[in-house]
Amino acid sequence: MMRVYLTSKTVLGVLFAGMTLVGCDCNEPEPLWNPTPYTLEIPPFFPPMDIPADNPLTEQGVHLGRMLFWETRLSENNAMSCGTCHLPNVSFADPEPYSTGVTGAIGKRNAMALINVGWASSYFWDGRALTLEEQILEPIAHPDEMNLPWAEAVKRLSNDENDTKYPQRFFDAFGTTEITADLVSKAIAQFVRIMISSDSKFDQWRRGEVNLTDSEYNGYQMFLREGGDPEVVQGGQFGADCFHCHGEAGLQFSDHLFHNNGLDSHFEADPGRALITGSPLDSGRFRTPTLRNVALSAPFMHDGRFNTLEEVIEHYNTGGVPSSTIDPFMKYSSGGLDLAPSQKEDLIAFLHTLTDTVFTQNSAFQNPH
Numbered sequence: 001m002m003r004v005y006l007t008s009k010t011v012l013g014v015l016f017a018g019m020t021l022v023g024c025d026c027n028e029p030e031p032l033w034n035p036t037p038y039t040l041e042i043p044p045f046f047p048p049m050d051i052p053a054d055n056p057l058t059e060q061g062v063h064l065g066r067m068l069f070w071e072t073r074l075s076e077n078n079a080m081s082c083g084t085c086h087l088p089n090v091s092f093a094d095p096e097p098y099s100t101g102v103t104g105a106i107g108k109r110n111a112m113a114l115i116n117v118g119w120a121s122s123y124f125w126d127g128r129a130l131t132l133e134e135q136i137l138e139p140i141a142h143p144d145e146m147n148l149p150w151a152e153a154v155k156r157l158s159n160d161e162n163d164t165k166y167p168q169r170f171f172d173a174f175g176t177t178e179i180t181a182d183l184v185s186k187a188i189a190q191f192v193r194i195m196i197s198s199d200s201k202f203d204q205w206r207r208g209e210v211n212l213t214d215s216e217y218n219g220y221q222m223f224l225r226e227g228g229d230p231e232v233v234q235g236g237q238f239g240a241d242c243f244h245c246h247g248e249a250g251l252q253f254s255d256h257l258f259h260n261n262g263l264d265s266h267f268e269a270d271p272g273r274a275l276i277t278g279s280p281l282d283s284g285r286f287r288t289p290t291l292r293n294v295a296l297s298a299p300f301m302h303d304g305r306f307n308t309l310e311e312v313i314e315h316y317n318t319g320g321v322p323s324s325t326i327d328p329f330m331k332y333s334s335g336g337l338d339l340a341p342s343q344k345e346d347l348i349a350f351l352h353t354l355t356d357t358v359f360t361q362n363s364a365f366q367n368p369h
Contacts, residue, residue, distance in 0.1 A: 031171070033171065033172075033175035035058040035059070035060050035061065035172065035173060035175075036058055036059040036060065037056070037057070037058055037059075038057035038058050038059050038061070038062050038190070038194070040057055040193075040194060043196065043198030043203070043251075044198075044206070044207060045206060045250075045251050046119075046198065046250060046251055046252075047119065047250045049118045049119060049193065050118075051118070051193065052131065052133070054186075055133065055186045055189060055190065057190050057193065057194070058173060058190070060169070060172040060173040061173040061174070061186070061187050061190040061191075062190045062191050062194055063169075063173075063191075064166075064169045064170065064172070064173045064187040064190075064191075065186075065187035065188045065189065065190045065191025065192070066191045066364075066365070066368055067164060067169070067368055067369070068082075068184055068187055068188050068191075069081065069082045069083055069188050069191055069192070070082070070083045070367040070368060070369055071157075071164075071369070072084075072369075073153075073156045073157070074140050074146060074148060074153050074156075074184075075102050075140075075146035075147065075148055076102045076103070076146065076147040076148045077102045079102065080101075080102050080145075080146050081367075082136075082139065082188065083367060084099075085099040085111045085139075085145075086111060086113075086114050088360050088361070088365060088366060089296070089360055090113075090296050090297050090298075090360075091113040091114075091115050091197075091292075091293035091296045091297040091359070091360055092113055092114035092115060092195065092360075092365075093110075093111055093112065093113035093114070093296075093297040094110065094111035095298065095299070096299075096304070097110055097299050097303060097304025097305070098110065098303075098304065099111050099145070101142075101143070101144045101145045101146065101147060102145075102146060102147050103143070103144075103147055105143065105144040106144070107144055107145070108144075108270065109124075109125050109270070109302050109303060110125075110299060110300075110301070110302060110303060110304040112124075112125065112289055113289065113290065113292075113293060113297045114192055114195060115195065115197050115290055115292050115293055115359065116195075116196055116197055116252055116290060116292060117132060117192055117193070117195070118132070118192070118193040118194075118196070119250065119252050119256075120132075120254075120256055121256045122256065122287065123135035124138075124287070125272070125286045125287050125302045126258075126272055126273050126275055126276050126286065126287070127258060127273060127276060127287050128275075128276045131189075132189040132192060132193065133182075133185045133186055133189045134185075136184075136185040136188045136189055136192075137150075137181060137185050140153055140184075141153075150181040153181070153184070154179050154180060154181060154184075157170075157179045157184070158179045164369075166179065167179065170183060170187075173187060174186070174187075194364075195359075195362075195365055196359075197292050197293060197356040197358075197359035198251075198356070198359075199356050199358040199359065200292065200293075200353060200354050200355055200356040201216075201352075201353040201354075201355070202220075202350075202353040202354050203251070203356070205353070206251070212350075212353065213349065215345065215346045215349040215350075216346070216349045216350050216352075216353050217350075218343075218346040218349075218350075219346035219347040219348065219349045219350025219351070220350045220353075221239075222239050222240040222242075222339075222343055222346060222347050222350070223239075223240055223242045223243060223246075223347065223350055224239065224242075224243050224248075225237040225238070225239020225240065225241070225243075226239050226241060227239050227240055227241025227316075227337040228241070228337065228338075229335075229338060238337075238338070238339070238343075239337075240313075240316070240337060240339065240343075240347050241316070241329060241337060242291075242347075244329045245257070245259055245261075245288045245327075245329070246288065246290075246291050252290055252292070253290050253291035253292055253354065254288045254289060254290040254291070255288050256287065256288060257287070257288055258272070258273045258282065258285040258286060258287055258288070259285055259286070259288060259327045259329075260272075260283070260284035260285045260286075260323060260325045260326050260327050260330075261286075261316075261320060261326075261327060261330060262315070262319065262320020262321050262322070262323070262326050262327070262330045263284070263301060263303075263305070263315075263320065263321060264284060264321055264323065265321050265322065265323045266323070267283045267284045267323075270302070270303065271283050271284070272284050272285045272286045272302070273285040273286065273287075280325075281325060282325070283323075283324070283325050284323060284325050284326075285325065286301075286302045291351065291354055292354050292356065293354060293355055293356055293359065293360070294309065294351055294354060295309065295351060295352045295354070295355050296355060296360065300312050309348050309351055310344070310348065313339070313344050313347060313348065314344075316330075316336070316337060317336050317337045317338070317339050317344065318335075318336040319335055319336030319337070320336075
């Protein structure tokens, strides 16, 4: 007896072909949808990445997402793409405190760096999007950003008169030539998930490939130690106290939670997380950004108020501004961290070891148009 063995990809193609036979013109053979799974390499010491079951990574989806990420036709004036406010040389962030939209409108918060976002548990500074796909839907239609209604965006991609051939590319990625906002967001999300940084000097040190200088290593130890005067703060070790919110667990240097880090005493201008939850206890709280490539991604904080790492460290060194919701890890009540100049220099030296130019220069992430 002859036995026929089918691969999973063959079965997927057969199932899709069978589904499309209903109501078809059977005189013409239906094209088979046969996407290639994308092999995502998880770096050493990184945790697994949770990828939505309804948006698995494929070679075709990632490539389509890259094209859409850099596609200026997704903006009202055909001049702005996602990459306009997420520039590679600054770790896919914006070097301006606030981004400027196609109408000249100025945004209200600094554009966050797109780096290892596949491990995040929420998106935007206030965490209002719980999935990457949900986050991507907002900027294209937002009047202060790309200002293009999704109906028009879909129309532009569907009536593709250029050589990008988007309908065919959507079929290759998702098995349909019908372009929707949902599929656009899924494609871009696939691309952004593969944007992984894991080759900084710190990563190389963790892998045993290089040595840290004395200053860098001292800064790393400062990073891991409890802050504050031991005689005043219980458990204080004259450390920099960074690890509470920017711990190295999973090597993401963010707890992905929300904290009030003592920037302001009142929050009428921007209540932060409280806008989403409605709770006064969340006033002034914002999502912890990663410290990967932090030396490249100035300005800092949700409003871009600090231009240098020196300013950021001095903010924490002085303890920040007291308020009713300030994080208990802030040492404002004891006068700050009281780090010596040499300690601050060591801490900055360590932060520079988190710079990964292999990531920022990766040709797979650059504009393909």
